[in-house]
Amino acid sequence: MEFSALKYENDKLVFIDQTKLPDEEVYIQTDNYERIAEAIERLEIRGAPLIGIAAIYALALAIKKNTDEFEKAFERLRKTRPTAVNLFNALDQAKKFFYLSESNQNFNALLEFAREYHNSEIDYCNKIAKNGSEFISAKSNKPLRILTHCNTGSLATGGIGTAFGVILELKRKNLVEIVYACETRPLLQGLRLSSFELAKNEIPYKIITDSSAAFLMQKKLIDFVIVGADRIALNGDTANKIGTYSLAVNSKYHSIQFYVAAPSTSIDYNITSGNKIIIEERSPGELFHFGKHSFITTKINALNFAFDITPNELIDAIITEQKVFLPPFDFSK
Numbered sequence: 645m646e647f648s649a650l651k652y653e654n655d656k657l658v659f660i661d662q663t664k665l666p667d668e669e670v671y672i673q674t675d676n677y678e679r680i681a682e683a684i685e686r687l688e689i690r691g692a693p694l695i696g697i698a699a700i701y702a703l704a705l706a707i708k709k710n711t712d713e714f715e716k717a718f719e720r721l722r723k724t725r726p727t728a729v730n731l732f733n734a735l736d737q738a739k740k741f742f743y744l745s746e747s748n749q750n751f752n753a754l755l756e757f758a759r760e761y762h763n764s765e766i767d768y769c770n771k772i773a774k775n776g777s778e779f780i781s782a783k784s785n786k787p788l789r790i791l792t793h794c795n796t797g798s799l800a801t802g803g804i805g806t807a808f809g810v811i812l813e814l815k816r817k818n819l820v821e822i823v824y825a826c827e828t829r830p831l832l833q834g835l836r837l838s839s840f841e842l843a844k845n846e847i848p849y850k851i852i853t854d855s856s857a858a859f860l861m862q863k864k865l866i867d868f869v870i871v872g873a874d875r876i877a878l879n880g881d882t883a884n885k886i887g888t889y890s891l892a893v894n895s896k897y898h899s900i901q902f903y904v905a906a907p908s909t910s911i912d913y914n915i916t917s918g919n920k921i922i923i924e925e926r927s928p929g930e931l932f933h934f935g936k937h938s939f940i941t942t943k944i945n946a947l948n949f950a951f952d953i954t955p956n957e958l959i960d961a962i963i964t965e966q967k968v969f970l971p972p973f974d975f976s977k
């Protein structure tokens with residue numbers, strides 16, 4: 645693929661500004677952890693696994709000149725976004741590594757740790773794709789019509805993707821008839837980013853409005869739904885992009901299989917159910933404009949939750965790099 649969500653090159657983190665896609669492929673280079681924190685807040689860098697990867701590179705850069713900056717950078721990065729547990733899992737792992745021994749408390753050691761973490765996320769994506777595609781192809785040998793939400797590909801993960809990786813692997817097996825991708829209001833990750841990745845991978849697709857999903861299901865145009873995750877509780881309750889819950893409810897009503905694909909770095913081993921998940925509430929302004937474009941100028945009241953929680957009973961399988969988990973889910977084992 646000709647684009648890269650994020651890479652470490654020439655002593656800088658280089659990332660594609662996802663707010664400008666698909667119209668412009670602009671790369672930002674920085675060695676400033678504060679700039680990376682801002683990029684996560686602005687969704688220039690986004691997607692649960694990618695946020696975790698970026699945060700560890702940012703920590704390494706923060707201590708390049710002065711190791712005393714570790715704690716300050718750690719606290720700053722923790723505050724960027726609240727829902728994706730990958731951010732906290734990644735930062736906590738990096739902190740554990742940093743304090744494990746004095747030889748770990750320098751830029752080169754932490755940079756190497758960041759690279760290893762990044763590589764393991766790439767590896768997890770490949771395994772998720774394999775596990776998911778084998779599971780799905782065992783049920784059907786005809787090309788499938790797939791519904792997905794938000795963006796779960798390379799842009800969100802640094803690897804081939806989670807739900808998107810499964811789709812990619814199914815396509816390699818000639819098992820994709822079409823992918824319907826929800827536009828994903830309000831920041832249009834589906835319309836802008838999934839369309840970009842689907843096109844780059846030559847996968848047949850159509851973007852639909854989020855509110856079209858139930859109608860497509862009713863018309864029997866969907867064989868299964870697959871989405872990613874930002875945080876999975878021990879009982880399988882899953883936080884993902886706002887709109888995921890209604891897709892799951894609609895899938896249950898129409899007897900359509902509903903799958904979640906995510907690495908184990910998206911599992912929160914500290915919470916037993918989804919009601920403990922903090923859901924990010926973003927600026928109401930995001931509903932009225934995108935980038936430079938404003939839809940309206942009149943002041944309107946709005947509520948803008950970025951994620952919702954899908955209860956485990958609506959999920960038919962959770963596909964991780966380890967295996968395909970079936971209900972009843974219990975990640976405490």
Ligand code: MRU
Nearest residue numbers: 690691692794796800872873885
């Ligand atoms: O607000 P975003 O764009 O960071 O939200 C991303 C999602 O909700 C994705 O579906 C999720 O992180 C899974 S990505 C592999």
